[in-house]
Amino acid sequence: MTPAISTPRRGDDDRRVTCIACGETLDRDDAREYDKHGDRWSREGKAFEYLCKPCHRECCHQNRDGLEETLIAAGAGRTDRKTFLRQFCDLVAEDGDSNRTER
Numbered sequence: 001m002t003p004a005i006s007t008p009r010r011g012d013d014d015r016r017v018t019c020i021a022c023g024e025t026l027d028r029d030d031a032r033e034y035d036k037h038g039d040r041w042s043r044e045g046k047a048f049e050y051l052c053k054p055c056h057r058e059c060c061h062q063n064r065d066g067l068e069e070t071l072i073a074a075g076a077g078r079t080d081r082k083t084f085l086r087q088f089c090d091l092v093a094e095d096g097d098s099n100r101t102e103r
């Protein structure tokens with residue numbers, strides 16, 4: 001028989017995460033992943049941080065004007081990531097630099 005691996009007392013700790021904004025402890029299922037690298041596609045060797053829902057919602061109050069539209073226009077979920085990112089950057093740059101007439 002394999003010897004039982006000594007489990008730490010707080011055995012369900014890996015299911016609990018801490019919100020990086022308010023320090024609240026919550027179930028990982030209830031938390032929102034926050035990836036400070038902003039790249040949720042490459043998960044290798046990364047530790048995700050978590051936000052509780054209220055904090056996540058607050059984070060998203062910034063600069064959301066037209067974000068959905070921009071994402072859709074850039075082909076989010078319909079193109080591969082590289083294409084999407086390039087198109088997204090183009091669109092965002094267009095918005096911010098309307099004075100410059102490069103096109």
Ligand SMILES: [Zn+2]
Pocket residue numbers: 019020021022023024051052053054055056
């Ligand atoms: Zn929080």
